[in-house]
Amino acid sequence: MADNSKIFASDLAFKPVISNTGDLSTVTNRDAINQSIYNIIKTPRGSRVGNPLFGAGIETFLFEPLTQDVAENMGKAIVGQILLWEPRIRIVTTDLKVYDAPQAGYALSISYIILETFTNGSFDVFLTKLN
DSSP states (O other): OOOTTSOOOEEEOSSOOBOTTSOBOEEEHHHHHHHHHHHHHHSOTTOOTTOTTOSOOTHHHHTSOSOHHHHHHHHHHHHHHHHHHOTTEEEEEEEEEEEOSSSOEEEEEEEEEETTTTEEEEEEEEEEOOO
16 A cells, blocks of 8 residues: 655645745645646747757647647647656546637646556646637
8 A cells, every 4th residue: 555645756836935944845746746747738849948848839729729629639749748758647537628618728637647656646727728
């Protein structure tokens, strides 16, 4: 059985705060993995000078019409990048739904298994269509 108190993943928080001891705030375990997934999805490809291949490049899809075909292509791009850049998980399922209203965009839901602990995790985000 997995030790749930063990830290197996750690990263700086998106909005780090300096503690009284001078340390930067971090996120751990499932929160670190979800932050990594979010970072992979939301980073435009080519925007990292030191690693221009990092990022799913979804901004191009968000300017396209809201269709299932666009959703499927964007989903493939996202999954491919997560598989490349997030080795701590194995994706179990992905679901990308198209929404016209109340806000136009795509609802993405990913379920995964954390390989270190063999526990389940999930990630959900709404990707707003750009005009």
